[in-house]
Every structure is written in structure tokens, then in C-alpha cells.
Amino acid sequence: xxxxxxxxxxxxxxxxxxxxxxxxxxxxxxxxxxxxxxxxxxxxxxxxxxxxxxxxxxxxxxxxxxxxxxxxxxxxxxxxxxxxxxxxxxxxxxxxxxxxxxxxxxxxxxxxxxxxxxxxxxxxxxxxxxxxxxxxxxxxxxxxxxxxxxxxxxxxxxxxxxxxxxxxxxxxxxxxxxxxxxxxxxxxxxxxxxxxxxxxxxxxxxxxxxxxxxxxxxxxxxxxxxxxxxxxxxxxxxxxxxxxxxxxxxxxxxxxxxxxxxxxxxxxxxxxxxxxxxxxxxxxxxxxxxxxxxxxxxxxxxxxxxxxxxxxxxxxxxxxxxxxxxxxxxxxxxxxxxxxxxxxxxxxxxxxxxxxxxxxxxxxxxxxxxxxxxxxxxxxxxxxxxxxxxxxxxxxxxxxxxxxxxxxxxxxxxxxxxxxxxxxxxxxxxxxxxxxxxxxxxxxxxxxxxxxxxxxxxxxxxxxxxxxxxxxxxxxxxxxxxxxxxxxxxxxxxxxxxxxxxxxxxxxxxxxxxxxxxxxxxxxxxxxxxxxxxxxxxxxxxxxxxxxxxxxxxxxxxxx
Amino acid sequence: xxxxxxxxxxxxxxxxxxxxxxxxxxxxxxxxxxxxxxxxxxxxxxxxxxxxxxxxxxxxxxxxxxxxxxxxxxxxxxxxxxxxxxxxxxxxxxxxxxxxxxxxxxxxxxxxxxxxxxxxxxxxxxxxxxxxxxxxx
Numbered sequence: 128x129x130x131x132x133x134x135x136x137x138x139x140x141x142x143x144x145x146x147x148x149x150x151x152x153x154x155x156x157x158x159x160x161x162x163x164x165x166x167x168x169x170x171x172x173x174x175x176x177x178x179x180x181x182x183x184x185x186x187x188x189x190x191x192x193x194x195x196x197x198x199x200x201x202x203x204x205x206x207x208x209x210x211x212x213x214x215x216x217x218x219x220x221x222x223x224x225x226x227x228x229x230x231x232x233x234x235x236x237x238x239x240x241x242x243x244x245x246x247x248x249x250x251x252x253x254x255x256x257x258x259x260x261x262x263x264x265x266x267x268x269x270x271x272x273x274x275x276x277x278x279x280x281x282x283x284x285x286x287x288x289x290x291x292x293x294x295x296x297x298x299x300x301x302x303x304x305x306x307x308x309x310x311x312x313x314x315x316x317x318x319x320x321x322x323x324x325x326x327x328x329x330x331x332x333x334x335x336x337x338x339x340x341x342x343x344x345x346x347x348x349x350x351x352x353x354x355x356x357x358x359x360x361x362x363x364x365x366x367x368x369x370x371x372x373x374x375x376x377x378x379x380x381x382x383x384x385x386x387x388x389x390x391x392x393x394x395x396x397x398x399x400x401x402x403x404x405x406x407x408x409x410x411x412x413x414x415x416x417x418x419x420x421x422x423x424x425x426x427x428x429x430x431x432x433x434x435x436x437x438x439x440x441x442x443x444x445x446x447x448x449x450x451x452x453x454x455x456x457x458x459x460x461x462x463x464x465x466x467x468x469x470x471x472x473x474x475x476x477x478x479x480x481x482x483x484x485x486x487x488x489x490x491x492x493x494x495x496x497x498x499x500x501x502x503x504x505x506x507x508x509x510x511x512x513x514x515x516x517x518x519x520x521x522x523x524x525x526x527x528x529x530x531x532x533x534x535x536x537x538x539x540x541x542x543x544x545x546x547x548x549x550x551x552x553x554x555x556x557x558x559x560x561x562x563x564x565x566x567x568x569x570x571x572x573x574x575x576x577x578x579x580x581x582x583x584x585x586x587x588x589x590x591x592x593x594x595x596x597x598x599x600x601x602x603x604x605x606x607x608x609x610x611x612x613x614x615x616x617x618x619x620x621x622x623x624x625x626x627x628x629x630x631x632x633x634x635x636x637x638x639x640x641x642x643x644x645x646x647x648x649x650x651x652x653x654x655x656x657x658x659x660x661x662x663x664x665x666x667x668x669x670x671x672x673x674x675x676x677x678x679x680x681x682x683x684x685x686x687x
Numbered sequence: 688x689x690x691x692x693x694x695x696x697x698x699x700x701x702x703x704x705x706x707x708x709x710x711x712x713x714x715x716x717x718x719x720x721x722x723x724x725x726x727x728x729x730x731x732x733x734x735x736x737x738x739x740x741x742x743x744x745x746x747x748x749x750x751x752x753x754x755x756x757x758x759x760x761x762x763x764x765x766x767x768x769x770x771x772x773x774x775x776x777x778x779x780x781x782x783x784x785x786x787x788x789x790x791x792x793x794x795x796x797x798x799x800x801x802x803x804x805x806x807x808x809x810x811x812x813x814x815x816x817x818x819x820x821x822x823x824x
Contacts, residue, residue: 244750257728259759265700265750357705444705448799481799483781555708562709566802575800603781604752 128184129176137177148172165402165570166360168525174517182520187415191510195418197411197523199469200434204510205501209237211472212497213290213438217242217266218484219608220615221277224267228282230487234494238472240290241278242266245659248295249667252660253612263608265484266292270612270660271619272653275301276308284311284318290438291320296329297662300649303341307650319345319394319438324375326544328670329645331378336646338379338389347375347393352440354550355398358558361409362526366533367543367550368395368413369420374543376425386425390432399465400442401457407513408522410437410468416527420534438472439465444561446481450574450585454478459496466500467513473497479589483602488592616658623656631655632665639669690824692814695739697724697732698747699756699778706777706799707747713803719810729760733767741772742820743810749778754787761791771819775810777801 152158152172162170182188189195192202201208214236216227228239244250244266252270253262262268269275275298282289284306291298299320306316322333324347337346351368359367372393379389397413399406417435421427441461446454455478462475475493477485485493501507513519540546564570571577592600631652638648649662694714698707715721722739724732729746736744748756753776764770776788777797785796794813797806814820 257730260752260755261700261750264752265702353702356703358709482779555712558705558709559712562713562803565800566804572800603783606752606755 128179128182134177134180137175141175141177144173145171164405165400166362166405168405168522168529170518170522174521176517178517178521179524182524187524188514188520194422194430194433196414196434198511198514200414200436200471204469205466205507206510208471210466210470210497210501210507211238211288211438212236212494213238213240213288213472214474214477214485214490214493215240215242215292215440216490217244217292218602219263219605220268220612221274223263223608225278225280225282227487227490228278231490231494232287234491235498236494238288238290239282240292240474242292243269243295243298245269245293245295248293248297249663250659251663252658253609253616255660259609262612264604268608268612269298269301270616270658271656272301272304273619274615275305277615279305284309285315289318291318293321294323294325294330295659295662296333296645296649297653297657297659299333299337299346300646300653303646304650304654313341315343316341317343319348321348321350321396322346323348323350324371324393324543326374326378328639328642329666330375331382332644332646334375334379334389334392335382335384336644338384338392342392345392345394347372347389348396349393350396352396352398354554355400356443357554358444358556358561359550359554360529360557361400361402361405362529363533363550363553363557364398365409365413365416365526365530366537368397369416369530370534370537370543370546372543373420373424374545376421377542386421386427387429387432390421390425390427391429391434395435395437397437397439397470398442399439399461399468399470401445401461403460403464404513404518405522405526406461406464407468408519409526410439410465410470411511411514411519411523412526412530413437414469415523416530416534437470438474439470440474441465441476443476443480445572446476446478447572447574448481450580450583451478451482451589452585453574454481455492455496458493459500462496463500463506466497466506467511469511479601484604486599486602488596488598488600619656619658628652628655628657632657632661636665636669639665691718691720692743692811692820693720693722693739693741694743694745694810694814695722695724695732695736695741696745696747697727697735698749699726700750701726703749706749710745710747710777710803710806714807714810717803717807719807729756730763732760733763733769736764736772737767737769740823742814742817742823744772744774745810746774746776747778748776748780753778753780753784754791757788757791757793769819771817773813773817773819775813777806 149160152160164170188197191199191204214231216224218224244261244263251258253268322330334346337344349368349372351364354367355364414435418433422433427433441458458476465473475496477489477493479485479489537546540549565572565576568576635648635652639645696711711721722741724735773794775795776793780796788796795809
């Protein structure tokens with residue numbers, strides 16, 4: 128990017144400068160000449176053209192909408208494609224969540240997301256003993272198609288892109304059944320789901336069915352956001368995701384699909400953490416690695432296949448219970464990094480998420496955060512505004528380099544699916560180290576290990592709001608949610624035609640046993656009133672899954 | 688010092704598990720034998736506690752309602768005759784629930800960013816005071 132003579136000329140000047148700075152720093156007690164980022168990268172106090180001497184503008188950076196998409200997947204960035212303001216929603220029964228959706232839309236949200244209360248996607252019905260205390264908590268209770276009808280009541284499925292946070296084919300079947308009932312052509316239906324890439328029939332059936340019949344639906348998902356929350360680094364976030372995507376693609380190619388048939392329907396769920404520039408650079412590196420890997424290693428040709436698109440949720444591990452309003456500031460900074468990094472869709476964590484499920488009050492502030500960044504700061508008016516900054520480009524290159532090394536290690540361990548246990552142990556070690564750094568004060572966290580307030584005025588303010596405001600300031604779970612949901616479930620059980628349901632269930636089991644795609648018979652089954660617990664039971668029987676329980680694992684092993 | 692303290696760690700839900708693993712590793716490094724219960728209902732937690740003959744039960748509750756889960760846990764513990772095993776809870780526990788949990792007999796409730804050392808010391812103290820453990824040693 129720069130003439131060799133300049134790089135050469137800078138050498139002496141920069142060395143003198145660095146020596147000067149180090150001399151000054153050495154005189155100040157506690158001053159550090161090297162900063163270690165959240166992801167463990169050592170960074171200097173200043174970057175110059177010498178740090179990007181190897182970077183080639185056209186090859187490595189290029190233009191937005193052009194290979195390798197470092198500067199963004201769309202030609203005109205946010206100028207032509209609004210950021211999707213998409214807050215995760217899931218509370219109580221479908222009625223409460225529908226109400227929250229409508230509230231968020233009224234505040235200016237333009238995309239929707241729903242989290243069911245069944246994390247594993249293999250959950251028993253809401254009246255099962257084993258899920259007492261979990262119903263409508265940490266997500267919305269969705270047992271039957273009737274619940275999905277209520278959830279989507281008054282919501283235009285063609286207007287708002289909806290993301291369903293589950294790996295469960297049952298949820299997709301309900302979404303599709305509902306679209307059918309509304310007379311919507313599958314070929315026009317958008318949306319996405321957290322179909323985490325994994326070597327399971329259910330995952331691949333979802334991908335395969337959508338690639339062929341619901342072509343605008345983003346059916347594959349790389350949930351690296353939650354892996355990052357688990358403790359890994361920015362480079363690992365990319366590397367683990369790409370490696371898992373590669374393994375999933377191999378499975379679909381084995382089923383006879385071509386890479387360009389489905390790759391563009393694989394989307395990312397990513398994080399945006401506290402280390403501002405590192406995070407912004409991460410999104411740039413992620414797009415470049417995606418484009419290069421799938422063009423060079425998989426022969427993907429369609430530009431849309433090579434465009435790495437992302438939904439982002441800001442970082443939660445540093446949200447604090449102490450001085451809770453500080454979380455507004457943290458999440459705003461995380462959101463800014465995500466927007467400068469060019470994500471397509473964003474959830475900004477609410478300030479109360481370390482305490483409870485967000486209320487209308489706190490969720491609206493998350494929507495406003497995005498609107499203020501978009502409407503008042505000008506940062507969305509220039510595409511990839513950090514591009515060309517010596518530091519940002521250096522970080523982008525280093526993160527790419529580190530991520531590619533990790534992908535190499537994963538490949539040597541048998542690829543993204545086989546190396547999952549190794550990835551987990553890496554994530555957990557990193558998380559422990561991270562926590563120890565907070566405990567020791569090496570990493571600063573305001574309100575927790577520095578600037579601690581004995582009398583937490585922010586917490587007092589929140590409690591005062593809760594007591595005196597005419598709105599809900601802090602969410603409180605009501606035990607009656609389960610009763611309400613069980614009544615909804617019983618209504619379906621009473622009204623359905625059991626003979627028809629048995630037939631539909633038989634066809635579903637036959638299809639799975641015959642290795643046919645399970646989605647078409649599952650759509651019929653949910654229309655006949657099948658519940659999610661009944662589907663979980665079918666899965667545990669035909670796939671020989673351990674136990675018939677709502678949980679996919681209960682190992683009782685001793686940690687070494 | 689006698690036998691290592693055996694600590695059963697269970698969690699309520701599938702998605703987030705950072706705290707669960709961090710705590711498991713930290714306690715293990717601190718000399719405690721950690722039995723990983725994984726995602727378990729209160730009923731299963733009690734069965735695992737009996738099978739593994741643990742000194743202490745730790746329940747990570749983040750998504751579920753702490754008061755409902757702990758109520759079921761204590762009912763089941765009483766039924767199965769292990770009421771003397773101390774229980775500690777960690778995760779997202781609203782203040783009102785914390786009072787209820789303590790009222791039910793939970794020995795300690797740990798919130799986000801409780802230092803790992805504090806949890807380790809607390810677990811050791813609770814285990815030392817436990818009549819169940821004294822009988823076992």
C-alpha cells in the first residue's frame with residue numbers, strides 16, 4: 128500500500144520515536160509500553176504504515192461488496208441496507224411475547240427474534256414434572272402450533288424478518304405451517320433460525336429442506352456469540368465458526384447439494400466485546416476469511432455465497448449486577464464497535480440483563496441505543512470508516528492470521544465436528560483465566576474490582592423506580608405463567624383429532640426411518656396438534672437418544 | 688485433612704454455561720472433587736447426589752425460577768433421606784428469591800462476580816460444618 132522507500136525512510140524515524148516514548152514511559156510508575164487486549168493480543172502504543180507494509184489494498188481491503196468483502200458485504204453499507212434492530216424476546220406465554228414484539232416494533236425495531244424456553248430444543252411439554260420452574264422463564268413457552276399462532280398474531284411474516292432461537296425442527300415446522308395457513312408461498316418467506324451446524328439428521332434436514340423449498344430462509348447458523356460468551360478469544364470465535372461451517376458443508380455436499388445452493392443461507396451470530404478496535408477488526412477479518420476459505424477450498428463461485436452476514440449481540444460477561452446503569456454505557460460501546468465493523472443485524476443487551484429478563488423500559492433503551500448511533504452520530508453514513516487506519520488494518524491482519532492457524536489445528540484434529548471437545552476445553556480454560564484476571568484486578572471492571580461503591584446509588588435508583596414508577600422497571604417472574612401455559616396446552620390436546628395425529632406421527636416416524644427429510648411430515652404433524660414434547664419423544668425413540676428426558680445430557684463424571 | 692470434599696455441580700438449563708465450567712475448574716484446582724451433574728432437574732440432582740455420595744450440592748440456576756427449583760429439590764431430598772446435605776446456589780437470583788432460598792435452607796447464594804476464592808472458602812467452611820460430612824470422614 129505504501130512505497131517501499133517510505134517504509135524504509137520511516138524505519139529510523141519510528142525507532143527513534145519508540146525509544147523516546149519508552150524512555151518517557153519508563154519514568155512513570157505503572158505505565159505500560161504494551162497493552163494486552165481482551166483476546167490476548169499484545170499491542171503497541173502507536174501504529175504506522177510500517178505495520179501494514181505487507182497489506183495489499185485491492186487484494187486484502189478492496190471495496191465494499193467486493194471480494195474479499197473486508198469492508199462489508201453490501202456495496203453501499205448501511206446507506207441502502209438499514210441495520211436490523213432485533214432484540215431477543217421471549218417471556219411468559221406466546222401472548223406476553225407477542226405483546227412485547229408489538230411494543231418493540233412501535234419503538235422502531237425493524238426485525239424480530241424469539242427465544243423459546245427450551246434451550247436444548249429437546250424439551251418436554253410445559254405440564255411435565257421435569258420442566259417445573261422453567262416454563263416461560265428465560266424464553267417463551269411454545270408447546271404447539273396454537274402458541275405460534277398467538278405469537279405471530281398481527282405480525283406480518285413477509286414484512287419482518289423473524290429469527291427463531293432454537294435448533295429444533297419443531298419450531299421451523301410450526302413457522303412453515305403458519306405461513307401455509309396464511310397462504311404465504313414458501314419461496315417468498317424470509318426468516319432464520321439458530322440451526323446450529325452439527326452432525327445430526329435434524330440439522331441437515333432443516334438445511335436441505337430450506338435450500339430446496341424455502342430459498343430465502345437462513346437455515347444454517349453459526350452461533351459463535353454464545354461460544355464467545357463461554358470465554359474464547361476473537362480469533363477463536365472466527366476459527367471455530369468457520370471450521371464448524373466447513374464440517375456442516377461437507378455433510379450437505381455428501382447429500383448431493385452444491386456449495387452455492389446453500390452457503391448463502393448460513394449466517395453468523397457473533398459477539399461484540401469490550402476491546403473496541405479488536406472487535407471492529409474482527410468482523411472485517413471474519414468476512415475476509417469466509418470469502419477466501421469458501422472460494423479457495425470449496426470452489427464457491429456465487430458472490431452471495433462468499434458474503435459473510437452476521438447478526439450480533441453485545442457482550443454479556445462484563446455486564447454487572449453492581450451499578451447496573453453502567454451496563455447502558457458498556458453496551459453502547461459494544462454496539463458502536465459492531466456497527467463500525469459492519470454487522471447486518473444487532474441486539475443491544477439491556478442494562479438489567481445481569482439481574483433479570485429485560486422489561487419494556489430497558490428493552491426500549493436498547494432500541495434507542497441503536498437509533499441514536501444511527502441517527503445522531505453519522506457513523507453509518509460512511510462505509511467501513513475504520514478501514515485504512517494503521518491499527519485497524521494491522522489488527523484485521525493479525526486476527527486473520529491467528530484464526531487461520533487455529534482452523535489448521537482443528538482440521539488436523541478431524542475438523543469442526545470432531546474437534547468440538549477440544550474447542551470446549553480451550554473455551555473453558557480461557558474463561559477461567561479471564562475470571563481469575565477479574566478476581567485479581569488485572570483486568571478492570573468498574574463497580575466490581577475498581578470504583579466500587581459501598582452504597583450503590585444506581586441500584587437504589589433502580590429499586591426506587593421499581594417501587595414508584597407506573598411501569599415495570601425490573602422484571603419479576605410470575606409462577607402463574609405455567610398454569611396459563613398448561614391451560615393453553617390442554618385446550619389443544621382436547622380439541623385435536625387424536626386419530627389424525629397418530630397417523631401423522633406414524634408418517635413422521637416412517638419418513639425418518641426411511642432416511643427421508645423429516646420436515647414435510649413434521650409440518651403435517653404440527654398441524655394435527657403434535658406438541659413439542661411429543662416430537663422430542665419421537666426423536667429420542669428413532670434416534671436412540673439417551674433417555675426420554677427433556678435434557679440432552681446429564682453426565683455424572685468427575686472433573687479431573 | 689481427611690478425604691477430599693465431594694461437590695455435585697448441576698445446572699438448570701442448556702444454553703449458557705460459562706459460570707458452571709469456570710466454577711467447576713476453580714473448585715477442582717482448589718482441591719475439591721467436583722462431580723459434574725450437567726443439566727439436571729432437581730429430582731435428578733438428588734439421585735446423582737445419592738449415587739455419588741457427595742458432601743455438598745451446588746445448583747447453578749440462571750434461566751429457571753430459583754424458588755420453584757429449590758423447593759422441589761428440598762422436598763425430594765427430604766423424601767430420599769438426604770436432608771443433611773448442604774445446598775448452595777449460584778447464578779441469576781433475584782433479591783426476593785434469595786431471601787426465600789435462604790428461608791428454605793440454602794446455605795449460600797452466589798451472585799455474578801463473586802470472587803472464585805470466596806466461593807471456594809465458603810464451600811470448604813460449609814462442608815466442614817456439615818454433620819453429613821463429619822459422619823463420612
